[in-house]
Amino acid sequence: MELLCPAGNLASLKTALNAGADAVYLGLKNDTNARSFAGLNFTPKKLQQAAEYTKKRGKKIFLTINTFPKPGEEKRWYEAVDIAANTGIDALIMADLSLLDYAHSHYPHLPLHLSVQASATNLGALKLYKEEFNIERAVLPRVLSMKQVRALSKVTPVDLEVFAFGSLCIMAEGRCHLSSYVTGQSPNTGGSCSPAKHVRWQEKDGARLTRLNGVLIDKSSIDEQMGYPVVCKGRYTTQDNSEPTYLLESPTSLNTLSLIPELAKAKVVSLKIEGRQRSPAYVEQVTSVWRHAIDTYLDNPDQYQTQDEWNRALSKVSEGQTTTLGAYERSWQ
Amino acid sequence: MKISLGPLLYCWPKEKVIEFYRAVADSQIPLVYLGETICSRRRELKFTDYMDLAHMLKASGKEVVISTLALLEAPSEYTELKKQVDNGEFTIEANDMGAVQAAKELGLPFICGPTVNNYNLASLKKLHSWGMQRFVMPVELSKHWLDKVISIETPAFEIEVFGHGFMPLALSARCFTARHKGLAKDNCQTICISNPKGLLAQTQESEPLLRLNGIQTQSAACIDLSSEKDDMENIGVDYFRVSPSSMSSVELADKLFDGEQAPQVKQEKSGSELSCNGYWHQQAGFSTV
Numbered sequence: 001m002e003l004l005c006p007a008g009n010l011a012s013l014k015t016a017l018n019a020g021a022d023a024v025y026l027g028l029k030n031d032t033n034a035r036s037f038a039g040l041n042f043t044p045k046k047l048q049q050a051a052e053y054t055k056k057r058g059k060k061i062f063l064t065i066n067t068f069p070k071p072g073e074e075k076r077w078y079e080a081v082d083i084a085a086n087t088g089i090d091a092l093i094m095a096d097l098s099l100l101d102y103a104h105s106h107y108p109h110l111p112l113h114l115s116v117q118a119s120a121t122n123l124g125a126l127k128l129y130k131e132e133f134n135i136e137r138a139v140l141p142r143v144l145s146m147k148q149v150r151a152l153s154k155v156t157p158v159d160l161e162v163f164a165f166g167s168l169c170i171m172a173e174g175r176c177h178l179s180s181y182v183t184g185q186s187p188n189t190g191g192s193c194s195p196a197k198h199v200r201w202q203e204k205d206g207a208r209l210t211r212l213n214g215v216l217i218d219k220s221s222i223d224e225q226m227g228y229p230v231v232c233k234g235r236y237t238t239q240d241n242s243e244p245t246y247l248l249e250s251p252t253s254l255n256t257l258s259l260i261p262e263l264a265k266a267k268v269v270s271l272k273i274e275g276r277q278r279s280p281a282y283v284e285q286v287t288s289v290w291r292h293a294i295d296t297y298l299d300n301p302d303q304y305q306t307q308d309e310w311n312r313a314l315s316k317v318s319e320g321q322t323t324t325l326g327a328y329e330r331s332w333q
Numbered sequence: 334m335k336i337s338l339g340p341l342l343y344c345w346p347k348e349k350v351i352e353f354y355r356a357v358a359d360s361q362i363p364l365v366y367l368g369e370t371i372c373s374r375r376r377e378l379k380f381t382d383y384m385d386l387a388h389m390l391k392a393s394g395k396e397v398v399i400s401t402l403a404l405l406e407a408p409s410e411y412t413e414l415k416k417q418v419d420n421g422e423f424t425i426e427a428n429d430m431g432a433v434q435a436a437k438e439l440g441l442p443f444i445c446g447p448t449v450n451n452y453n454l455a456s457l458k459k460l461h462s463w464g465m466q467r468f469v470m471p472v473e474l475s476k477h478w479l480d481k482v483i484s485i486e487t488p489a490f491e492i493e494v495f496g497h498g499f500m501p502l503a504l505s506a507r508c509f510t511a512r513h514k515g516l517a518k519d520n521c522q523t524i525c526i527s528n529p530k531g532l533l534a535q536t537q538e539s540e541p542l543l544r545l546n547g548i549q550t551q552s553a554a555c556i557d558l559s560s561e562k563d564d565m566e567n568i569g570v571d572y573f574r575v576s577p578s579s580m581s582s583v584e585l586a587d588k589l590f591d592g593e594q595a596p597q598v599k600q601e602k603s604g605s606e607l608s609c610n611g612y613w614h615q616q617a618g619f620s621t622v
Contacts, residue, residue, distance in 0.1 A: 124431030
């Protein structure tokens with residue numbers, strides 16, 4: 001079972017590999033990937049260095065090209081595929097039909113992983129991408145229960161990768177317009193969810209107001225620990241309840257340490273850590289814990305137990321300092 | 334440009350659904366989408382009930398499309414989907430790639446609904462090669478986007494724009510309605526039936542923001558592109574979709590069909606209902622240009 005870690009820059013990449021990642025994923029410095037933030041990601045030259053560094057250590061490197069080419073600007077996305085093919089990248093993580101088609105026809109030997117942004121949750125969708133583009137692996141959206149992951153793993157024509165830890169996207173990925181409804185930009189169109197340029201904090205009458213493009217997402221006390229403001233993790237009222245509550249989800253992170261045995265039995269090939277936008281310190285902390293946990297499981301699968309110190313370490317770097325099993329657990333749904 | 338009626342996105346009692354589609358049968362709307370697209374736990378109407386309605390509408394001269402589930406999770410949902418695709422008579426609206434695959438495998442034509450990611454001409458052409466006859470533009474895209482796609486070459490497929498109604502914004506494994514009412518999803522009692530237009534959510538400044546509709550999150554504001562109809566027609570849009578939210582949606586669709594001016598439609602809308610058109614103008618979806 002592969003441990004796949006995020007690399008927002010070269011420092012994070014080195015940290016991840018030194019802390020025990022089997023593979024890293026990263027994006028180019030433009031809107032061809034859904035973590036297009038200032039100061040993040042790789043130029044083609046840095047990508048070359050990253051690939052060389054990773055190869056020397058016998059590990060794998062995947063390039064994320066998981067946004068959707070814009071009409072008239074498709075060239076930028078095709079070039080990203082060309083760059084990957086000429087840099088010795090081990091696999092491309094993509095969602096768009098035209099890009100999968102381009103990569104499959106131009107570079108048939110370059111392995112393709114279906115991005116979570118393609119939102120493939122069922123056998124039919126996986127079959128389609130396998131038959132048409134010969135994808136090797138699919139990243140499952142965070143909408144399936146553990147039981148549903150098991151059921152899919154029995155029939156899937158491709159390897160499965162799941163999100164194991166990190167910020168919790170509670171919507172079917174690639175099909176969420178909440179960010180663009182409020183800001184005009186979504187991961188699919190603008191390369192990021194809830195872009196920082198639209199975030200404003202105000203202090204008023206002893207309260208902190210969090211605004212996204214002017215819309216009040218949350219109102220909290222000044223000392224309350226808040227996550228990054230996104231529409232799905234705000235506090236709102238309803239026609240039935242005038243008390244503001246986290247109607248969709250509270251700030252929390254996904255943590256599936258306790259599911260390692262079940263994910264392994266379901267033959268999930270890769271555990272993905274979210275967080276290309278996070279610091280090298282986060283990458284080090286999370287990678288170390290997960291390396292340790294996976295090794296503990298592999299050494300003695302029948303005796304595996306999650307250790308409190310692992311969970312404590314992960315909680316510290318989690319949103320709202322709390323974690324959840326998310327959709328894997330039916331009661332969360 | 335013609336008018337279409339999108340699938341009913343809410344959970345209504347069976348009698349009300351039947352009454353609604355009887356009114357549709359008497360209307361001028363030429364194209365009707367029909368079926369449960371949100372949640373397989375909603376069982377007010379079963380597959381055979383939808384087929385009966387489809388036959389009734391067809392007998393009234395309507396073109397009928399069977400709409401399918403947008404988020405498939407359980408193997409049973411995939412089995413049900415294949416049954417719908419293989420209905421032997423009506424074209425389907427694929428709202429997930431699983432439905433695209435099922436139609437393609439059987440060599441059947443299909444329509445791509447708004448939750449299938451279509452962001453460029455090359456992807457649309459690929460889908461067309463698999464049998465796509467028409468696509469509904471994803472709601473977050475704009476006139477500018479459509480202009481660019483169409484200006485490259487005249488497409489071999491039809492174009493439909495989500496022109497009026499509460500917009501589908503997101504889908505989750507979590508049922509927000511059940512959660513809000515303190516119920517577990519597995520014992521939800523189909524509680525969404527108590528919110529025939531979804532459950533309105535507001536910011537702490539009383540600004541309407543979202544509408545919870547089971548596992549779906551919608552816009553609180555109603556998109557209204559009726560004043561853009563002429564423009565749409567000029568750039569080559571084939572269908573203007575009205576997404577129904579009450580019995581009066583049929584009347585509204587009829588008026589648009591008659592080519593009534595947009596302001597007349599607008600004036601008749603209840604003042605408390607916000608409208609928006611931001612996405613069409615490349616702005617935040619909730620804004621009005």
